[in-house]
Amino acid sequence: MEDPVFTFGLIADVQYADIEDGENYLRTRRRYYRGSADLLRDAVLQWRRERVQCVVQLGDIIDGHNRRRDASDRALDTVMAELDACSVDVHHVWGNHEFYNFSRPSLLSSRLNSAQRTGTDTGSDLIGDDIYAYEFSPAPNFRFVLLDAYDLSVIGREEESEKHTHSWRILTQHNHNLQDLNQPPVSVGLEQRFVKFNGGFSEQQLQWLDAVLTLSDHKQERVLIFSHLPVHPCAADPICLAWNHEAVLSVLRSHQSVLCFIAGHDHDGGRCTDSSGAQHITLEGVIETPPHSHAFATAYLYEDRMVMKGRGRVEDLTITYS
Numbered sequence: 001m002e003d004p005v006f007t008f009g010l011i012a013d014v015q016y017a018d019i020e021d022g023e024n025y026l027r028t029r030r031r032y033y034r035g036s037a038d039l040l041r042d043a044v045l046q047w048r049r050e051r052v053q054c055v056v057q058l059g060d061i062i063d064g065h066n067r068r069r070d071a072s073d074r075a076l077d078t079v080m081a082e083l084d085a086c087s088v089d090v091h092h093v094w095g096n097h098e099f100y101n102f103s104r105p106s107l108l109s110s111r112l113n114s115a116q117r118t119g120t121d122t123g124s125d126l127i128g129d130d131i132y133a134y135e136f137s138p139a140p141n142f143r144f145v146l147l148d149a150y151d152l153s154v155i156g157r158e159e160e161s162e163k164h165t166h167s168w169r170i171l172t173q174h175n176h177n178l179q180d181l182n183q184p185p186v187s188v189g190l191e192q193r194f195v196k197f198n199g200g201f202s203e204q205q206l207q208w209l210d211a212v213l214t215l216s217d218h219k220q221e222r223v224l225i226f227s228h229l230p231v232h233p234c235a236a237d238p239i240c241l242a243w244n245h246e247a248v249l250s251v252l253r254s255h256q257s258v259l260c261f262i263a264g265h266d267h268d269g270g271r272c273t274d275s276s277g278a279q280h281i282t283l284e285g286v287i288e289t290p291p292h293s294h295a296f297a298t299a300y301l302y303e304d305r306m307v308m309k310g311r312g313r314v315e316d317l318t319i320t321y322s
């Protein structure tokens, strides 16, 4: 059988904390805070066997509970030690729990900033205004783009900043629960997405994405985009969705180079194909995966297809292209 052009690992929402098991807000799912580090270790072992060339960590690597216990650095050390055993580059996406634990400036100077790991000849610098988004070519004819889903956010931006003011305006125009903006404004439909634990993408970031994709169209590359928040409402009733998901979809739809958009955040996972043909994948979260199961994947890129081999709760998926 032919060798893949590139092989990489995928994992989402590890949310490690050295605390007893708990539940999600609605008490419909169990959360295995300590066990999540064991599942991460198993994933790394498997990726080593499969000789992955890099790993993409889709955000929320440690849980917000760490902050309240003053254990953020310790928890980060624990998960980083597991990931170090990979011996390949790990590309980190940032989610809401990164911001519960750390400020944006401290994230930028932490090991969770993987932007510099792309190599000077292929990777680009971060775009302005502290936007944590970057792109690189992992192999000829392929490009990876990491997006900052909390670029517009009230949890990831300093209160006195312009972006915070702008984000607050967006959020409170749609959500009047000023006592608790994590409470959705409605109980069904897409308006649910206007909660504090979601965020969005600034015009500046969307313009940058458009420029990256324009270049990839010209080079006839296949582009895989990674972010914490899904931008396609795959489920009938999604709460985990970027505020301005339609603006992102509109950019993606105008470029034939887009192969797929891979996100985390929604621990139940999701899959759907956009009208443009691009595939949207939301990876199942480790934190709500029982100890006897798994939630990670290995993706194999070939010239004519991407094969995602899922483990445990993550199902296999093949996307073909010509």
Ligand SMILES: Nc1ncnc2c1ncn2[C@@H]1O[C@H](COP(=O)(O)OP(=O)(O)O)[C@@H](O)[C@H]1O
Pocket (backbone or CB within 6 Å): 024, 025, 026, 060, 096, 097, 180, 182, 183, 184, 197, 265
């Ligand atoms: N329906 C809800 N109403 C009010 N607060 C909520 C609701 N869902 C989540 N939250 C709160 O929002 C925050 C983020 O939720 P959480 O489930 O931890 O996010 P994640 O899915 O990223 O782990 C938590 O503080 C949680 O208590």
